[in-house]
Amino acid sequence: MAERRHLLDVDDLDREDMERVLDTARSFSEVLHRPIKKVPSLRGKTVVNLFYESSTRTRMSFEVAAKRLSADVLNFNVSTSSVEKGESFKDTALTLEAMGVDAVVVRHPVAGAPWLLRQWLQAAILNAGDGMHAHPTQALLDLFTMQERLGELQGRTIAFVGDILHSRVARSGIKACRAMGMKVLAVAPPTLLPPVALEGVVTGSDLDDVIPHCDVLYMLRIQMERQKEGRFPSLEEYTRLYQLNMQRLGKARPQVVVMHPGPMNRGVEIAAEVADAPHAAITAQVSAGVAIRMAVLFLLLGGSEGGEKVA
Amino acid sequence: MAERRHLLDVDDLDREDMERVLDTARSFSEVLHRPIKKVPSLRGKTVVNLFYESSTRTRMSFEVAAKRLSADVLNFNVSTSSVEKGESFKDTALTLEAMGVDAVVVRHPVAGAPWLLRQWLQAAILNAGDGMHAHPTQALLDLFTMQERLGELQGRTIAFVGDILHSRVARSGIKACRAMGMKVLAVAPPTLLPPVALEGVVTGSDLDDVIPHCDVLYMLRIQMERQKEGRFPSLEEYTRLYQLNMQRLGKARPQVVVMHPGPMNRGVEIAAEVADAPHAAITAQVSAGVAIRMAVLFLLLGGSEGGEKVA
Amino acid sequence: MAERRHLLDVDDLDREDMERVLDTARSFSEVLHRPIKKVPSLRGKTVVNLFYESSTRTRMSFEVAAKRLSADVLNFNVSTSSVEKGESFKDTALTLEAMGVDAVVVRHPVAGAPWLLRQWLQAAILNAGDGMHAHPTQALLDLFTMQERLGELQGRTIAFVGDILHSRVARSGIKACRAMGMKVLAVAPPTLLPPVALEGVVTGSDLDDVIPHCDVLYMLRIQMERQKEGRFPSLEEYTRLYQLNMQRLGKARPQVVVMHPGPMNRGVEIAAEVADAPHAAITAQVSAGVAIRMAVLFLLLGGSEGGEKVA
Structure with a gap:
């Protein structure tokens, strides 16, 4: 460089x-x-x-x-x-x-x-x-944070969860994780996934299915205005299906790292208890x-x- | 500390x-x-x-x-x-x-x-x-200013004049002056005095009565919106009864110190001539x-x- | 000093x-x-x-x-x-x-x-x-820029073009140029010229007439709101008569210096091509x-x- x-x-x-x-x-x-x-x-x-x-x-x-x-x-x-x-x-x-x-x-x-x-x-x-x-600096700081928690990243699995379609954080983050040899998943309602598959990324819409297989759960911020655009049915529905709450965290690997680019909507994409749990690396980010x-x-x-x- | x-x-x-x-x-x-x-x-x-x-x-x-x-x-x-x-x-x-x-x-x-x-x-x-x-830093800077002008503060008398009820400046200032052994008066229309007496503070509503006994006259800023709340009848009335003007200053002790936390409403709680008089310690504050x-x-x-x- | x-x-x-x-x-x-x-x-x-x-x-x-x-x-x-x-x-x-x-x-x-x-x-x-x-600092930086391009300023000719009437840039600039021994012209629609002649300044309203005689063309920013005030008929008209465009630049002296105090309205008082031409000293300013x-x-x-x- x-x-x-x-x-x-x-x-x-x-x-x-x-x-x-x-x-x-x-x-x-x-x-x-x-x-x-x-x-x-x-x-x-x-x-x-x-x-x-x-x-x-x-x-x-x-x-x-x-x-x-x-x-x-x-x-x-x-x-x-x-x-x-x-x-x-x-x-x-x-x-x-x-x-x-x-x-x-x-x-x-x-x-x-x-x-x-x-x-x-x-x-x-x-x-x-x-x-x-x-x-790009967000992607690099995310790698830094993951290395601090997990050591070697090669072969680790990360899921980006939420508004993949509109997210520059996800776009750069996915590239960076792939470059470090990580396995990358993208989980979102179909309307918030890119219409064309991202290279080397496995996409899906069932968060509960994915959680047990991840080393990192990367929760993206929901832009409230996307609801008006008809991108997702309702905040309640989104929260029910995609919020990382304590119950879902209980099904993750014990050392799972929870990340979020901030600012958080506590109670929407992430439950307040999860944000404050030891798994969360949000202030470390x-x-x-x-x-x-x-x-x-x-x-x-x-x-x-x-x-x-x-x- | x-x-x-x-x-x-x-x-x-x-x-x-x-x-x-x-x-x-x-x-x-x-x-x-x-x-x-x-x-x-x-x-x-x-x-x-x-x-x-x-x-x-x-x-x-x-x-x-x-x-x-x-x-x-x-x-x-x-x-x-x-x-x-x-x-x-x-x-x-x-x-x-x-x-x-x-x-x-x-x-x-x-x-x-x-x-x-x-x-x-x-x-x-x-x-x-x-x-x-x-x-608190306002209270400390006020003590500093008074010490510069008056030397020892123990036994000195200060009157806080104006909107005592809503003023954090008065609240911290009163505590600080009392801790330094000063005698503290609070002068305001009854509607701008706290409903419960402040410990160790003599309250009253007649400014002219109080002026001759003070070493410090501390004029508080009037928030114009208090008038709408019905806290005082009119700006003219307030000014007539509580403005520190040259006539009132003439009845004070010769070495009296005039203070104000700023920003001043010249012509409301303090007359412009008083703000510019040598008694005023407002820029010193x-x-x-x-x-x-x-x-x-x-x-x-x-x-x-x-x-x-x-x- | x-x-x-x-x-x-x-x-x-x-x-x-x-x-x-x-x-x-x-x-x-x-x-x-x-x-x-x-x-x-x-x-x-x-x-x-x-x-x-x-x-x-x-x-x-x-x-x-x-x-x-x-x-x-x-x-x-x-x-x-x-x-x-x-x-x-x-x-x-x-x-x-x-x-x-x-x-x-x-x-x-x-x-x-x-x-x-x-x-x-x-x-x-x-x-x-x-x-x-x-x-005044605008006037001084303009002198500095002209000296860098032209060397000695004594005897050089500058035309300020545009809204002379409302321009502090022109007012200070004219004084500074005159103090350095320059010949100063002011070119504008009659409604944007001062009602009383500026001392030692030749005023006029025909830009094409003036261009061949200048070492410096100083284009002033047009305030769009002047049009509403009736100070000039229309933006199209103003642009047609007073914009410094490539055609007009072609009639200027080869070493002419084009200046503007910024921010520019490209396409109004100055054509984009002129702003990017080597004659322009705008970033040098x-x-x-x-x-x-x-x-x-x-x-x-x-x-x-x-x-x-x-x-």
Whole structure:
């Protein structure tokens, strides 16, 4: 990844690249347990969070990561920006680059937007979620979290459960898990599954059938507005068939890892008791997010000469 | 306070603790007059401002305080956050903690919210105002300001004037003044006084009667919406009976200190001339706010080993 | 400028002052091409962006500039501030000063607002745009950009094209260009020209007539709402007569410099092809903005003792 300049999707990374990100994140994860949780690696670099969708959670994770590397951080949210005045995406991007930013962390409702930035800018582009398309740092932090809980991932089984069709978390996550040699299942009501089968993924609609065979149950967030679109009959019905509750958890393997990208709808896709159970790795995912984003920023912006600065 | 981890209300502090905060704030106050107004005490620490009510003034005061201690600061405002997506207060808090924050400065419209955070989190919790309940750093900065003007506070008399009933400023301020041995009066229309007498506080509704006996006149902000609730007859009436104007100031002790927590309604609870008179310590309160918040952050996050770093 | 404490309009600066700002900006411009784009000149200083109009572009430019000088930056936007609670401009300003800020960068819809701040505060005041009145850092960054492209400006010809009447960019820019010995033209529909002639400025309404004689074509942003006010007949008409398109550019001098303060309405005042042509210095203006704002902050806050710190 030393010679790579962007992180647009997990496809950009081969397995060796991924392992390098995960190893680097592991070093940074140790930094985060020190009293002074800060390293000077990216001093004098500027990272801009260019968010066309509001996401405090992801924006703050990148902000914390950049600050712990001693980078300066700028937040550019669309709602308060000149975008309202009709400036084009390209001109906004060129303006940021002209200010001398080194990395652009972009979230955009349109799939593919980060690839446009890559054409226009010299800065490193990090995709923080584009439409229903990709969310590569989420996929990497999920791998990190699974490795922490399970060790070796090769041959393990993960089920993504819920709105597979609209989920960039699932899309990037499935690619990443497959690249690490995992067996991937996708479980959802038929209307929330992709119309064309995903390569190498076993799909189904019966959660109870699948649970006993999984090492990881990855519960996706339900967007309430999908109900209005007629994607599922009712919240009660969805909850009855797809909520991970204590009863279902009781049928899983004893060491099963429960994951969720957040923010959770407690009582919808996941029961509150499950969210608080020891199987849940949900806050561990958040912590992993900071370490992974530090690793990616470090490798993209300062990696070549600075590997030893981590320690 | 070295062994304390939170500041939820002034009840948390005995008189010795308060003196320690005030002394530490006095040291930091000197730092603020240097050309380089910054000390490295909290380098590598992260402070999050978690504000469920907008308050630029208090948020900025904490932000300045944290930055002058070299901490990193994150601002988390509800209006732009995933709280909109229905995430619970608890999950938001756990997410922040999982990102590795060391202190959470919380403002919340619900009384008691900071006590919930204390149950859930390992981080230091600082209450920056909860409902009509408490606002301890305001009370401490008020003590600091009074000490600067009056020296010893024991035996001095303060009158809180205005909307005592709904005021967290008054509630915490009264406790703090009583703990320092001050005589406390509360003056308001009967409808803006608490239905049950406050312990050790003399209440009344005649401001003119009280003015000549006070060392401090603490004018509370009038919330215009209280009029609609029928809490006072009219703004004109309120102003006539309770505004601190030049005529009333003329009947006060020559060294009387006029205070207000801000933002002021000039011409309502305080006349513009009084706000600009030498008796007013209102901007001094703002300056004290930065020093007090530096002191509290320092004592909670870095106090034990770092006392000498202040100088 | 060492003895000056504010930058309110370009009138504050004589030609020697301007040259000093431009020279200092040139030094900082080199810093911005280093791997570590940061100097410690303003460590321990606090700069507040006090914005009563939203302008992500200008606010970010000042924020980047201050951070590259190692200052701390606070953003104070009206929409989320206690200004909503009715606090006066003066009290907001006094509050910021009491927090110990060293410089206030102010944008305000009312012409003259920064001059009020100068009366009230000890801090350095930088005008980031007041009403239709002045925008001095824009004028300085425009000079910087022209010098980079053209070298010596004395005797060069610039045409400001568009809504001269309502433009603070034009107002400050015209003064700055005249101070540097340039010949200044103003081209607009008669309804968008000032009713009283600007001193030393040749005004006209025929863009095609003017183009062949200019070294710089400065295209102003059209505010769409002016059409409703009856200031110009229709967008089509305006575009036909005043848009800088490729055909018009073909009649200009070969080395003509095309400028725009941003954000652009591509296809209105400027054709997309022109915005992307090599003549356009629009992103260069953005880069110059950071260097100029670093220079101004440095000279106002740290200039006397610190000139050598730049290098």
